[in-house]
Amino acid sequence: MISTSLVFVAARTVRRAAIVCAVGLLVGYVALSSFSSRYGTSTSLTLDSKSAQTALSVAVSAQESAGLTCSPKPTLTDVVLFQRGRNEVSVLTFDEAIKASSASEGSIRRYCT
Known part of the structure; x- marks a missing residue:
């Protein structure tokens, strides 16, 4: 028979792994969305008399x-x-x-x- 303490330890381990995965996915999503917002946008070119050109x-x-x-x-x-x-x-x-x-x-x- 499996003791009840092993069941509680296994359940706690599964919960912690699920929380770690969820937090990791959330951080990854935020990082990708913040970097992808910069791609595909055009930047204007400003010339002034202080530039090298x-x-x-x-x-x-x-x-x-x-x-x-x-x-x-x-x-x-x-x-x-x-x-x-x-x-x-x-x-x-x-x-x-x-x-x-x-x-x-x-x-x-x-x-x-």
Whole structure:
């Protein structure tokens, strides 16, 4: 026969294991939901004169003062801001920017329409 003290010990062990599993699942759910809320959201890009991309912000300001709207999303346009170095941003046509980018001379930074 099984003594009643062993039954109580087994029941207590099962209850504790169930509580530990439930708390673990709850902590895991909260952790996953808090991390997943950050994925899939877009962040806005803010350029200011204090950033390391001062030449780019000056070029964007010049194009926007001319009535164009500059965006980092690729669009077919004749005005492309192309950055060759840290401090050199030039205005190229779309074709010239594609050729220079494929030759690894720099990178296309903004498309202005």
